[in-house]
Structure formats: C-alpha cells, structure tokens
Amino acid sequence: MSTTSPPASATSARSTAYRPSAAKRAQVWLANHFAILSAILVLLYLFLPVAYTFAFSFNDHGKTNIVWQGFTWEHWQDPCGVPGVCGSLVTSLQVGAISTVVATVLGTLMALAMVRYRFRGKSASNVLIFVPMATPEIVMGAALLTIFVQGFANIGIDLGFTTIVFSHIMFCLSFVVVTVRARIQSLDPRIEEAAQDLYASPMQTFWKVTFPLILPGILGAAMLAFSLSFDDFIITNFVSGNENTFPKFVYVASRRGIPAEANVIGFSMFVIAVLLVVGAQFVSSVRASKVKE
Amino acid sequence: MTALAHAAVDPGADPAAPAPRATKRSWTAYVLLLPGALWLGVFFLLPLVQLASVSLQSRYPGFPGYYYRDVNLDNYASALTDYAPHFARSFLYAGLATLLAFVVAYPLAYAMAFKAGRWRNLMMICVIAPFFTSFILRTFAWSQILADEGWVAGTLNFLHLLPGGNIINTPVAVIAGLTYNFLPFMVLPIYASLERADPRVIEAGGDLYANGFTTFRTVTLPMSMPGVLAGTLLTFIPAAGDFVNMELLGPQRGKMVGNVINDQFLAIPGGYPVAAALSFTLMAAILVMVFLYVRRFGTEELV
Amino acid sequence: MAGFREASGDLQLESVTKTFGDFTAVDDIDLHVPRGSFFALLGPSGCGKTTTLRMIAGLEQPTAGRVLIGDTDLTGSRPYERPVNTVFQSYALFPHLNIRDNVAFGPKRRKAADTAKRTDDALELVQMSGFATRKPSQLSGGQQQRVALARALVNHPEVLLLDEPLGALDLKLRREMQVELKRIQTEVGLTFIHVTHDQEEAMTMADTVAVMNRGHIEQLGAPAALYDLPRTRFVANFLGQANTGVGIIKDTDGDHIVADVLGTPVKILKSRSQVHDGEVLFGVRPEKVTVSRTQPEGAGNDVKGVVRDVSFLGVATSYLVDMPSGTTWSCYEQNLDVEPLDLRPGDEVWLTWNAGHAFGVPA
Numbered sequence: 001m002s003t004t005s006p007p008a009s010a011t012s013a014r015s016t017a018y019r020p021s022a023a024k025r026a027q028v029w030l031a032n033h034f035a036i037l038s039a040i041l042v043l044l045y046l047f048l049p050v051a052y053t054f055a056f057s058f059n060d061h062g063k064t065n066i067v068w069q070g071f072t073w074e075h076w077q078d079p080c081g082v083p084g085v086c087g088s089l090v091t092s093l094q095v096g097a098i099s100t101v102v103a104t105v106l107g108t109l110m111a112l113a114m115v116r117y118r119f120r121g122k123s124a125s126n127v128l129i130f131v132p133m134a135t136p137e138i139v140m141g142a143a144l145l146t147i148f149v150q151g152f153a154n155i156g157i158d159l160g161f162t163t164i165v166f167s168h169i170m171f172c173l174s175f176v177v178v179t180v181r182a183r184i185q186s187l188d189p190r191i192e193e194a195a196q197d198l199y200a201s202p203m204q205t206f207w208k209v210t211f212p213l214i215l216p217g218i219l220g221a222a223m224l225a226f227s228l229s230f231d232d233f234i235i236t237n238f239v240s241g242n243e244n245t246f247p248k249f250v251y252v253a254s255r256r257g258i259p260a261e262a263n264v265i266g267f268s269m270f271v272i273a274v275l276l277v278v279g280a281q282f283v284s285s286v287r288a289s290k291v292k293e
Numbered sequence: 294m295t296a297l298a299h300a301a302v303d304p305g306a307d308p309a310a311p312a313p314r315a316t317k318r319s320w321t322a323y324v325l326l327l328p329g330a331l332w333l334g335v336f337f338l339l340p341l342v343q344l345a346s347v348s349l350q351s352r353y354p355g356f357p358g359y360y361y362r363d364v365n366l367d368n369y370a371s372a373l374t375d376y377a378p379h380f381a382r383s384f385l386y387a388g389l390a391t392l393l394a395f396v397v398a399y400p401l402a403y404a405m406a407f408k409a410g411r412w413r414n415l416m417m418i419c420v421i422a423p424f425f426t427s428f429i430l431r432t433f434a435w436s437q438i439l440a441d442e443g444w445v446a447g448t449l450n451f452l453h454l455l456p457g458g459n460i461i462n463t464p465v466a467v468i469a470g471l472t473y474n475f476l477p478f479m480v481l482p483i484y485a486s487l488e489r490a491d492p493r494v495i496e497a498g499g500d501l502y503a504n505g506f507t508t509f510r511t512v513t514l515p516m517s518m519p520g521v522l523a524g525t526l527l528t529f530i531p532a533a534g535d536f537v538n539m540e541l542l543g544p545q546r547g548k549m550v551g552n553v554i555n556d557q558f559l560a561i562p563g564g565y566p567v568a569a570a571l572s573f574t575l576m577a578a579i580l581v582m583v584f585l586y587v588r589r590f591g592t593e594e595l596v
Numbered sequence: 597m598a599g600f601r602e603a604s605g606d607l608q609l610e611s612v613t614k615t616f617g618d619f620t621a622v623d624d625i626d627l628h629v630p631r632g633s634f635f636a637l638l639g640p641s642g643c644g645k646t647t648t649l650r651m652i653a654g655l656e657q658p659t660a661g662r663v664l665i666g667d668t669d670l671t672g673s674r675p676y677e678r679p680v681n682t683v684f685q686s687y688a689l690f691p692h693l694n695i696r697d698n699v700a701f702g703p704k705r706r707k708a709a710d711t712a713k714r715t716d717d718a719l720e721l722v723q724m725s726g727f728a729t730r731k732p733s734q735l736s737g738g739q740q741q742r743v744a745l746a747r748a749l750v751n752h753p754e755v756l757l758l759d760e761p762l763g764a765l766d767l768k769l770r771r772e773m774q775v776e777l778k779r780i781q782t783e784v785g786l787t788f789i790h791v792t793h794d795q796e797e798a799m800t801m802a803d804t805v806a807v808m809n810r811g812h813i814e815q816l817g818a819p820a821a822l823y824d825l826p827r828t829r830f831v832a833n834f835l836g837q838a839n840t841g842v843g844i845i846k847d848t849d850g851d852h853i854v855a856d857v858l859g860t861p862v863k864i865l866k867s868r869s870q871v872h873d874g875e876v877l878f879g880v881r882p883e884k885v886t887v888s889r890t891q892p893e894g895a896g897n898d899v900k901g902v903v904r905d906v907s908f909l910g911v912a913t914s915y916l917v918d919m920p921s922g923t924t925w926s927c928y929e930q931n932l933d934v935e936p937l938d939l940r941p942g943d944e945v946w947l948t949w950n951a952g953h954a955f956g957v958p959a
Binding site: 034035036038039042043045046047048049050052053056066067106107109110112113114116117118119125128129131132134135136137138139140142143144145146147150151166167169170173174177227231233234237238246247250251254258262263266267269270272273274277278281 | 401422435569583
C-alpha cells in the first residue's frame with residue numbers, strides 16, 4: 001500500500017480536539033436517557049389497563065364490577081360461572097382459527113402472485129388489497145350487514161357464525177398479503193435461481209427453498225390475522241346476528257358492568273399470548289446459539 | 294492499483310443488466326390471485342355497491358323499516374346537514390388522538406430503534422402484549438381509571454386542576470381512549486422506518502448541528518417520515534370511524550359519526566338509507582384526506 | 597430427472613442475441629470455449645456479460661441464436677435440465693440449510709447414490725470440511741465463497757459459471773481466492789467461465805479473455821496478447837493504461853506506417869496497426885516508454901515533454917508528462933539505475949519508445 005496511516009499522536013490529538021464539552025456531554029446524556037425514560041413511561045401507560053383488568057378479576061363485586069369491593073378467588077375458580085361467557089369465548093376461538101387458516105392461505109397465494117409475476121391488472125389488484133385497510137371498520141360492517149341481510153339471507157345464509165367468518169377472512173386477508181409480501185420481497189431472488197441451477201424443478205424450488213424461507217412471514221401473518229379476528233368487535237357487531245363472540249359479550253355486558261369472569265378470561269388470553277411469543281423467541285434464540293457451538 | 298481499489302468498493306453490480314427479480318408472465322399468477330381477489334370482490338366490493346344502492350333508497354312514509362329502490366340524494370343531504378357536527382367531532386377527536394399518539398409513540402419508537410440494544414425484542418413484545426387483552430376490556434378499564442371515584446380524577450381534583458370536576462363522560466376521555474387504543478399502529482411503523490435508518494447518519498447530523506433538536510428536525514424526523522405517514526394513517530382512519538370509545542368513555546350527547554351509523558343501522562327502524570349515506574360520506578371523506586395527505590408528504594411505501 | 601440433458605464437449609454460442617424491450621443486452625455473439633479452459637468474460641457494468649452468463653445457465657433464454665455443449669443444443673431448456681452450475685454473485689447460499697445440506701442440494705435433486713461422499717469430497721476440495729454443520733450466516737465472506745464453489749463443483753458440471761465471484765471480498769482475500777480458484781480449476785479440469793469487471797482478475801486467472809462492450813465481444817484472446825496488441829480503442833483503454841493520440845496516416849516506411857499525431861510523426865508496424873490509411877489511434881503502453889533528460893541517439897520515436905508529476909512507488913517510478921499536443925502521458929520506469937534520474941515537476945524530458953511496441957487501432 002502506498003498510503004501510510006497517520007502517526008498515533010496525530011490521531012489522539014484529533015480525538016481530544018473533538019471531545020465535546022462537559023455541558024454538551026450532559027446534554028447528550030440527558031437526551032439519551034430522555035428517550036429511554038419516556039419509553040418506560042409509555043410502556044407503563046400501555047400496561048395500566050391490563051393491570052386494572054387483572055386486579056378487577058379478583059374483585060368480590062355484586063351486580064357491577066366497577067368499584068373495588070374486596071378480594072376473592074371465586075372468579076378464577078370458575079371462569080365459566082357466568083352464563084354465556086365461555087360460549088362466546090369458544091365461538092371467538094373457532095372464528096379466529098377458521099379465519100386465520102383461510103386468510104393465511106389465500107393471502108399467501110396472492111402475495112406470491114403480486115411479487116413473483118407480471119400480469120395485467122396488477123395495479124388494480126394492489127388497490128383492491130390496500131383499500132380495505134384504509135376503510136373504517138364501521139363502513140365495512142355496515143356494507144356487509146346490507147349485503148348479508150338483503151342478499152345472502154335470500155340464499156339461506158342468515159346472520160351468525162358463517163357471516164362472521166366470511167367477514168373476518170375478508171378483513172384479515174389484506175393484512176396477510178402485506179405481511180407475506182414484505183417477506184417475499186426481502187428474499188434474494190438469486191437464492192431461488194441457485195436452487196433451479198442445482199437441478200430443482202419449480203415445484204421443488206418452492207417447497208425446498210422458497211417456502212421454508214417465507215415461513216416466518218407466513219406465521220407472523222397468521223398470528224396477526226388471529227389477533228385481528230379474535231379482538232374484532234365493530235364488524236362482528238354488525239354481522240353476528242344472535243351469535244355472541246367474546247368481545248361482543250364484553251361490550252353488551254359493559255352496560256351493566258362486566259363480570260369479573262370476563263376479566264379472568266381476558267387476562268388469561270393475554271398471558272397465553274405473551275407466553276407463546278416469548279416461548280417462540282426463546283426457542284429460536286436457543287436454536288441459534290446451539291448452531292453456533 | 295486504482296482499478297483494484299475501485300473494484301473492491303464496487304461489488305460489480307450490473308445496473309443495466311436485467312434485474313434478477315425477473316418476474317414471469319404466466320397464467321399461474323391469475324390462479325394464485327383468483328381465490329383471494331374473488332373473496333375481496335364478494336365480501337368487500339359487492340357489499341360496498343349494495344351499500345351505495347341502499348344509500349340512494351327512499352323510505353315508505355308511515356312504514357318504518359321499509360324502503361324502495363330509488364335515486365334519492367336526500368339521504369346525503371341529511372347526512373351532511375343533520376350530522377355535520379358529528380363528522381366534525383369525529384375528525385377533530387381522531388385528529389387530536391393521532392397527534393397525541395404521535396407525541397407519545399415517537400420517543401418509544403426512537404428508544405426501541407437506537408437505545409434498546411439487546412432489550413429491543415423485549416420492548417417489542419411489551420408494545421404488542423397489552424393488545425392481547427380484549428379491546429373492549431381495556432377500554433372499560435379506562436372508564437374505571439378515569440372514573441370520578443378513581444385516583445386520576447381524585448388527584449386532579451385535589452390539585453384543583455379539573456375545572457369540570459370529572460374526566461369520564463367528557464370528550465377528553467374519548468380522545469384519551471382513542472389515543473391509547475391505536476397507539477401500537479403509530480409505534481410500529483415509526484419503529485420500522487427508524488430501524489432501517491443508519492444511526493451513523495444521525496450521528497453525522499449531530500456533528501453538523503450543535504443543537505439536538507435541530508438534528509432531530511432535519512435528520513431523524515425526515516428519515517422516519519414514511520413510518521410517521523403510515524402511522525398517522527393507521528391511527529387516524531380507525532379512530533375516525535370508532536364508536537366504542539365514545540360509547541364507553543364519552544358523554545351522552547355530542548356523539549361521533551360512528552355512533553350515529555351504529556345506532557341508525559342497529560337500533561333505529563328504517564335507518565338504513567341515512568346510515569348508508571353516512572358510511573359512504575365517511576369513507577369518501579377519509580379517502581380524500583388520505584389522498585391529499587399522501588400527496589403532500591408522498592411516499593410509495595404505503596401501497 | 598426426466599428433462600436432464602447429458603452433454604459433453606466445448607461450449608458454443610451461435611449468433612446469440614438477447615433483448616429486453618428496446619434494450620439489446622447481447623448483440624449477436626459467437627463464442628467457442630474449448631473444454632477444460634478457464635475463460636473470462638470481461639467488461640464494464642452493463643456490457644452484457646452477466647446476461648450472457650445467465651443464458652448459458654438457462655436463467656435467461658436468448659431472443660435469437662443457440663447455446664450448445666458439444667453437439668447438444670441446450671437452447672430453451674430450463675436451468676435444472678443443464679449440466680451447468682453457477683457460483684452466484686453474493687453466493688446465494690440457502691440460509692435455512694447448513695453447509696453440508698447446501699452442498700448436497702444438487703446431488704440430492706439428481707438422486708445421486710454417493711451424495712454423502714461427494715459432499716465430503718467437495719468440502720475437502722475447498723478446505724471447508726470443518727464447517728459442515730454451520731449455517732451460512734455463521735461464515736465469513738471468503739468461507740461462504742468457498743461453500744458456493746463446492747455447492748456447484750459437487751455436481752461435476754460440464755461448465756462452471758462464476759458471476760463476479762470475488763466481487764464482495766476484500767483485496768487480500770481476492771488475491772488468495774484467485775490463486776485458489778486457479779488451483780481448483782486445474783485440479784478438476786472443468787470448463788470455467790468467469791464473469792468480471794476487474795481486468796486484473798481476468799488477466800491473472802484466465803487462459804482466454806473476451807472483452808465485452810455494449811453487447812459485443814470487442815476482442816478475444818490470451819491475456820498477454822490482448823494487452824500487447826489491442827485491436828479496438830475500447831480494449832486499449834479498458835485493459836491497462838495506454839498513452840494514445842489520434843493521428844492521420846501520411847506515409848509508409850518499409851514495414852511501418854507513419855502517422856502524424858498533432859505535429860509529431862510516429863511509426864507503427866504495419867502488422868500492429870488495424871488501419872493503414874486515414875485516421876488512426878496511436879498507442880503505447882506506459883512501461884514501454886523511456887524517460888531521459890537528453891534526446892537519445894537514433895531511437896527514432898521520441899518526443900519532448902514537461903514533467904508534471906513524479907510518484908515513487910518503490911519498484912518503479914511513475915511519471916506524468918505533459919506533451920506538446922496538450923495530452924498527458926504516463927510513463928512507468930523500473931528503478932534499475934544506481935543513480936536515479938531525480939526529475940522534478942517542470943523539468944523538460946525526452947520520451948522514447950521502440951516503434952515495435954506501438955499499436956494502432958481505429959480512431
């Protein structure tokens with residue numbers, strides 16, 4: 001090399017020259033910790049209602065569960081003790097499972113088409129996928145209600161479980177497409193070319209290379225779809241008829257005071273979901289460290 | 294020597310060569326697309342068409358709940374005049390909630406992207422986790438937290454900082470609820486765009502401008518603009534159409550447009566045409582706002 | 597595999613053209629690569645070299661023309677039907693498979709009976725046996741490069757394609773891998789086609805270099821021959837440095853033509869000039885030019901200039917000399933003398949060269 005590095009003394013002289021003043025450093029320190037401190041406050045704010053939900057699951061309440069009246073294990077011992085609450089939970093889980101599977105399959109296929117192919121009508125398809133996400137839920141709920149009442153009822157499909165599932169698949173679909181599409185786009189197309197170059201037919205290329213690589217995206221999309229479906233109230237409220245989902249049960253009950261059993265179930269769902277997510281993270285990090293050894 | 298040095302920097306990309314992301318033209322695309330597109334056609338487009346036709350129907354006078362096919366723009370006139378205050382409230386509350394959510398979300402997203410280090414994944418879980426509890430349960434918890442007997446209102450009253458004497462059943466509670474409920478939709482896109490940004494660029498900015506705020510305004514914020522844009526839309530759109538927060542936290546009078554649509558559809562016989570017109574007006578207003586907003590702060594990353 | 601085409605022999609491209617819309621990436625190329633040779637396709641970004649490679653691999657189909665190995669026409673066949681394997685730019689290792697499974701991918705698809713042994717041998721060949729259970733993300737760039745090579749070689753392809761394989765490595769590692777690649781090629785005796793934009797890399801490794809520009813092959817030959825006697829202006833400038841000047845051919849002198857370059861008469865051997873009348877681009881390589889303080893006796897081709905810059909490089913000294921024509925020449929003198937010339941910017945010098953070293957290409 002024809003260039004030589006500057007002598008060490010010059011380097012250190014430069015770093016002293018650039019060292020910020022004490023006041024400046026204090027300011028920087030404060031700025032750094034401002035972000036972290038406010039982040040912690042925001043996280044506490046996010047958890048506050050969850051803490052309330054948890055606390056009031058132990059409330060020994062009478063007719064309404066609004067004001068603290070005393071501690072009891074009663075609601076945790078029999079979460080299904082209130083009529084309808086566990087039925088609505090089962091309905092929500094069923095709706096969530098079916099909608100997630102269908103929306104994830106259809107959405108993944110669409111995402112593959114959108115990234116991997118050129119075709120007439122691609123930008124129209126893009127709009128069709130985007131607009132449902134930009135439409136307020138209440139408008140979708142209203143529109144679905146009119147078509148179900150005025151159209152589907154005539155062919156024997158009344159408001160209920162089926163119409164809830166149809167609607168949930170619809171609004172989950174766009175979110176699945178967007179999530180999976182991002183994953184496929186981040187995939188180096190050369191990796192698929194390499195598979196073909198190494199004698200993999202298009203089918204083998206998909207199942208041996210493409211699919212395993214986009215699987216995390218598909219699983220993420222499925223999780224998103226399930227949580228959207230499980231927690232949806234506004235659209236469900238329009239299209240459910242007499243069927244009760246868990247959010248709908250809670251909403252209806254909220255007028256008289258939500259029974260603490262609902263808090264038990266709501267908080268348990270929270271714990272299960274967090275354990276699943278943390279567990280998945282833990283498994284993947286253990287797997288990664290195992291490979292490193 | 295120079296040629297080699299140059300070659301070492303340039304990985305030899307061949308820009309004029311065909312993009313390796315060679316997309317294929319084939320019928321397979323339509324086969325893959327068809328089921329999903331059909332679903333969106335039947336359960337999104339078709340219902341909207343039906344809703345549009347309902348919004349133009351007229352009521353049979355004297356027969357509540359019955360109406361006939363018509364091209365009657367009165368429903369829109371009524372939507373825009375009778376319910377103008379409801380629209381105004383919806384957009385005002387949603388706008389304020391979006392602004393508040395931005396102010397609250399940005400430091401969190403910033404800390405996650407640049408300060409969290411190995412705690413990053415944990416913080417991410419913490420942002421999402423509260424949303425595994427039902428939306429309605431959490432909103433109801435806010436009604437307890439903000440209740441007159443609660444510690445928030447108690448403390449503020451004790452300090453004489455609460456002129457009206459209560460928070461619950463006021464627009465303030467509604468805006469607080471909206472802010473809370475849609476916060477992750479603001480945090481996650483901002484975090485995503487900050488995470489993609491190179492922290493060295495921000496350091497360079499800090500080197501060029503002595504003032505931390507100037508660095509933020511001229512370097513950090515513009516870099517996170519796509520995320521801010523996506524976040525504000527993802528917050529504003531559902532907030533503008535929401536009625537649950539108003540129902541659980543808000544006052545008896547002075548509702549938002551979502552409440553009107555909900556009541557007209559589900560509680561008032563013969564309310565369909567006006568409710569449909571209201572829905573369409575709401576959707577149109579939001580689409581126009583989104584369009585203007587995206588054009589002003591434009592980005593292609595949304596679609 | 598049903599569609600797999602066995603083929604053996606020289607690689608041949610016959611009038612191959614590839615267009616993308618209005619853009620012609622490769623324009624009517626003919627190429628003959630003898631079996632077992634190390635062949636380099638050299639050219640700047642966008643010259644069509646990668647497209648040519650992709651057509652040989654089957655990742656693109658030619659708009660016109662044929663691709664053959666031996667007597668087997670491969671035109672129209674898919675990449676997985678060809679006895680051709682590629683080492684991709686940035687390697688394209690399968691991130692979800694460990695190193696062994698990456699290398700075994702090809703043999704498994706072809707249901708080779710001795711997959712395990714072949715995989716071990718290939719890893720041995722690239723000295724990566726100790727890394728078989730790692731994931732690609734746990735390897736350095738140079739190690740990934742070796743795995744990519746093993747993954748292609750394990751299939752014993754008839755032709756191995758290398759797409760800028762060393763582009764992402766740092767200088768020292770590039771040098772090492774250049775030697776390594778050459779060793780492996782000699783060991784396995786396969787046809788290697790190496791695409792690169794780095795002239796030094798092409799010249800040190802390949803038996804034959806084809807210089808491409810704008811979809812054409814400008815010139816093809818052994819590296820030394822290309823450097824010594826470029827036949828186009830592009831090759832003269834792309835391969836190494838050249839001191840050039842546009843001249844008009846005025847006369848002949850025995851075996852030489854005499855051209856007038858902005859007032860200076862220069863001689864070029866007739867056999868070393870591609871044009872014999874009209875305009876010519878005269879050129880001479882920097883190391884062929886001698887710098888002296890006084891006009892040398894009887895050398896013939898000399899011109900007086902003013903030193904602009906002197907760089908001492910150790911083994912040699914490089915001079916930039918302003919010529920009366922207004923151009924700047926570069927001269928490269930080995931430091932053989934006990935007493936150096938000790939020239940400084942502003943000094944007047946004479947530049948001389950042997951007329952036999954000059955070349956002429958179309959201006």
